[in-house]
Amino acid sequence: QVRYPVVEILEQTPSIPDxxxxxxxxxxxxxxTLEMVTDEDRDYMYKEYAKDPRMKLNLGxxxxxxxxxxxxxxxxxxxxxxxxxxxxxxxxxxxDEIAMGDNIYLGDRDGVRTPxxxxxxxxxxxxxxxxxxxxxxxxxxxxxxxxxxxxEAEMRDQHSFLHWFRRLxxxxxxxxxxxxxxxxxxxxxxxxxxxxxxxxxxDIVMCVNNLSGRAQAAELDLSQFAGRYxxxxxxxxxxxxxxxxPYLLTFGPNDFYxxxxxxxxx
Numbered sequence: 225q226v227r228y229p230v231v232e233i234l235e236q237t238p239s240i241p242d243x244x245x246x247x248x249x250x251x252x253x254x255x256x257t258l259e260m261v262t263d264e265d266r267d268y269m270y271k272e273y274a275k276d277p278r279m280k281l282n283l284g285x286x287x288x289x290x291x292x293x294x295x296x297x298x299x300x301x302x303x304x305x306x307x308x309x310x311x312x313x314x315x316x317x318x319x320d321e322i323a324m325g326d327n328i329y330l331g332d333r334d335g336v337r338t339p340x341x342x343x344x345x346x347x348x349x350x351x352x353x354x355x356x357x358x359x360x361x362x363x364x365x366x367x368x369x370x371x372x373x374x375x376e377a378e379m380r381d382q383h384s385f386l387h388w389f390r391r392l393x394x395x396x397x398x399x400x401x402x403x404x405x406x407x408x409x410x411x412x413x414x415x416x417x418x419x420x421x422x423x424x425x426x427d428i429v430m431c432v433n434n435l436s437g438r439a440q441a442a443e444l445d446l447s448q449f450a451g452r453y454x455x456x457x458x459x460x461x462x463x464x465x466x467x468x469x470p471y472l473l474t475f476g477p478n479d480f481y482x483x484x485x486x487x488x489x490x
Contacts, residue, residue: 225436227418231409234310245403248312250303251292251320253337255284278328278335288336290323295367297323297385298478302433304389305480308396309422309431311407321389322378325368330360338363343376395457395482401427414442417475428485430454434475443470446485454483 342349348370378384405424416436
């Protein structure tokens with residue numbers, strides 16, 4: 225729950241041509257490989273995220289994002305906010321936008337490849353075929369199954385994860401800085417806070433993430449932006465003016481902010 229491993233990986237990422245980007249993702253259709261970590265780190269990951277042996281495959285973990293995070297919407301929102309604000313081309317695995325689960329009782333990698341859950345209708349709205357003809361069965365889990373988790377239900381709920389994700393995507397589309405801007409890591413006094421500046425032409429956005437599951441406070445040196453006002457992009461609320469002194473921010477557990485730094489005239 226500290227930023228240092230993330231910052232270290234970002235610093236070690238090889239440079240690529242200016243007209244290219246890395247593809248970045250939270251989860252995909254393969255296992256979460258642990259080949260490159262130490263035996264100690266691998267044992268820790270298995271203990272935390274693969275308590276059942278059926279959750280393991282080769283030297284990795286075959287789970288979807290929502291079950292990995294124990295269906296914590298706060299953590300899922302934080303991780304997707306980081307995915308959409310870090311440099312690179314974000315890739316969202318189908319079903320993650322509604323917090324779909326997995327089926328660890330299916331063999332190989334099929335546990336994370338079950339049909340998309342469109343509705344509570346037959347075969348989750350994925351197919352009109354006979355149930356027995358489906359290549360993989362739909363999820364029947366009481367938490368992640370298609371009758372509890374599906375696109376139709378989440379579209380009707382204005383407070384669902386899907387609606388939140390659509391709002392976040394809409395904000396990102398309004399700001400090309402997320403796809404084309406420069407990237408500079410900040411060094412707040414709290415190690416639980418990962419902060420960075422994205423800048424493209426006159427558009428300056430500061431992304432601040434609380435990696436801790438507890439409330440936090442942090443001071444950031446923003447003196448280079450003295451005189452500007454942080455405007456929170458999800459709610460368009462203007463925060464106090466930046467001065468020469470360290471800028472104080474407080475966070476709820478697994479909280480994040482996207483701030484556009486604007487001058488007074490804007």
